[in-house]
Amino acid sequence: MLSKNQLKHIRKLNKKKYRQETGLFVAEGEKVVRELLNSGWKAHEIYATHAPQDIPHTPIKQSLLNSVSHLFTASPILAIFHMPKYKQTPIGGHGFSIALDSIADPGNLGTIIRLCDWFGIKNIYCSPNTVDCFNPKVVQSTMGSIARVQCHYTDLVSLVHHCESEVYAATLNGNSHYEQTFSSNGLLVMGSESHGIGEELLKKIRNRVTIPAFSTDTGPESLNVANATAILLNEIFRP
Amino acid sequence: MLSKNQLKHIRKLNKKKYRQETGLFVAEGEKVVRELLNSGWKAHEIYATHAPQDIPHTPIKQSLLNSVSHLFTASPILAIFHMPKYKQTPIGGHGFSIALDSIADPGNLGTIIRLCDWFGIKNIYCSPNTVDCFNPKVVQSTMGSIARVQCHYTDLVSLVHHCESEVYAATLNGNSHYEQTFSSNGLLVMGSESHGIGEELLKKIRNRVTIPAFSTDTGPESLNVANATAILLNEIFRP
Missing domain, CATH: 3.40.1280.10 (SPOUT methyltransferase, trefoil knot domain)
Incomplete structure (x- = not known):
């Protein structure tokens, strides 16, 4: 069960400023979450109403997921990931x-x-x-x-x-x-x-x-x- | 001022079945509404919080417009148009x-x-x-x-x-x-x-x-x- 503060935290990740403060971002949908995991990105939390067994997650009720989803139609999986740190790549000679x-x-x-x-x-x-x-x-x-x-x-x-x-x-x-x-x-x-x-x-x-x-x-x-x-x-x- | 029934009517135009029953559809945003009018499409009603003077419209409060808009962020103009009747064009020799x-x-x-x-x-x-x-x-x-x-x-x-x-x-x-x-x-x-x-x-x-x-x-x-x-x-x- 998610606390009110946790729910508020997820909703606030809609704001760029809050993402930058926390270094976290939200990814929704099985395909996106799976691709990020497969690419070695570090999940902070994964919530799902139902998800394949190979994705470890915290169960969440559909109504709660709907209330925190940033999409028009909520997907069964919502994950919070750590933002990667990019080095700026110089242009030229790199295609x-x-x-x-x-x-x-x-x-x-x-x-x-x-x-x-x-x-x-x-x-x-x-x-x-x-x-x-x-x-x-x-x-x-x-x-x-x-x-x-x-x-x-x-x-x-x-x-x-x-x-x-x-x-x-x-x-x-x-x-x-x-x-x-x-x-x-x-x-x-x-x-x-x-x-x-x-x-x-x-x-x-x-x-x-x-x-x-x-x-x-x-x-x-x-x-x-x-x-x-x-x-x-x-x-x-x-x- | 729009009646409750009118508001309900606009909201229901989100449904394909209701559009087909009424022969009406919703267009939002000045650009889209203007292009439809310029192309000779017949508007049934145009509601706007503010709109250029050359588009005749019924004034509507922002909060009401937000409540009937089908978009994530409501635009200042919402119009209801009559659907055109298309004849099916045969394929071949037409590009x-x-x-x-x-x-x-x-x-x-x-x-x-x-x-x-x-x-x-x-x-x-x-x-x-x-x-x-x-x-x-x-x-x-x-x-x-x-x-x-x-x-x-x-x-x-x-x-x-x-x-x-x-x-x-x-x-x-x-x-x-x-x-x-x-x-x-x-x-x-x-x-x-x-x-x-x-x-x-x-x-x-x-x-x-x-x-x-x-x-x-x-x-x-x-x-x-x-x-x-x-x-x-x-x-x-x-x-």
Whole structure:
């Protein structure tokens, strides 16, 4: 049986500040929890209404789990993990990396982490105002890829300034990505759907790449940022 | 001031059955509401805490709006629209279309509708168990593209059986999409991330296409279905 304080503690892990104070984060769902455990991440507590026998856990009632879950629909397993400590990996000579400027939606960041995992990208550089990668909704939508892809929160203007490999910005008025040649090492910078890449950052990037729209009448103004990232990574990794 | 019955009515529009009975659906957010209005869709009611003067609306308190919103974070505008009546468009000679088998996540369907809009695809064929395109979360995540892309709910086995153009199935063990030639008219079938395309349906499709994974160690099992659709459409529409 969980005490009121324990329940409050789990709920508060929804807040970035509290995660940073405690060094803990929440992962929900069997797939995500299993992938984190398999990758050697250290669980602090695992609560479950029912879970496979190979995952040691504290039983919890469905109603209690619902009350602490950070998801719209609670999953049968909720685990609290210790956050890993990342060293910032320098860019250049390490294949391709991604930088995300002001990405606010947790589902988008989670999906981009999963995409990077698919393409073998190990590092994502995020502007400090990008949603925290240990936000419960981000963790859930990575489907476990957070165990293999590191997010580093840093000033992107300075990162791009010191980057020794080619930098590419996804914009709405660049070269068609179908015609763009990409170097084998590089950095792809993606901005938010509504505001694009910040002005100061964009000024530092010469290569501007655009995914042309094919709709003939008044179509959408932009693609979802995770979909745009998928399309560009698909081009960058074209054999 | 809204009556208790009116509030209940809006909340119930979360249910597919009630939407079908009433012929109404909910759209939230200024962008989506504006796009639907601009496309000539008929609003039944528009409620807003504050909205631009050019959108006629009934004022509503924030607390009431929160209580009826179908979104995690309520937007300042919630509108109820009349559902359009679609005629099923025959496939073949109409460029490319998409078929979705058992796509349950509203955000994924909404993003795929937005993607189709970007690529100029007018019709999506959905298996009857695919999430309803007038689900409030689907509508919201289309960002207005639902005004330009039609979803038809139909038996996909029969659809593929009668399809006169080439049909392509996205699977985990087909030809690399980088090497696949796509015809200019055709149908791309996407399945759910966890279960793929149903067996009976898959048996009817000869062309199997796969997005190869690039991660060298144990990577993710699959891509998010909207991202996979983005990557494949990008190949299909390659100039």
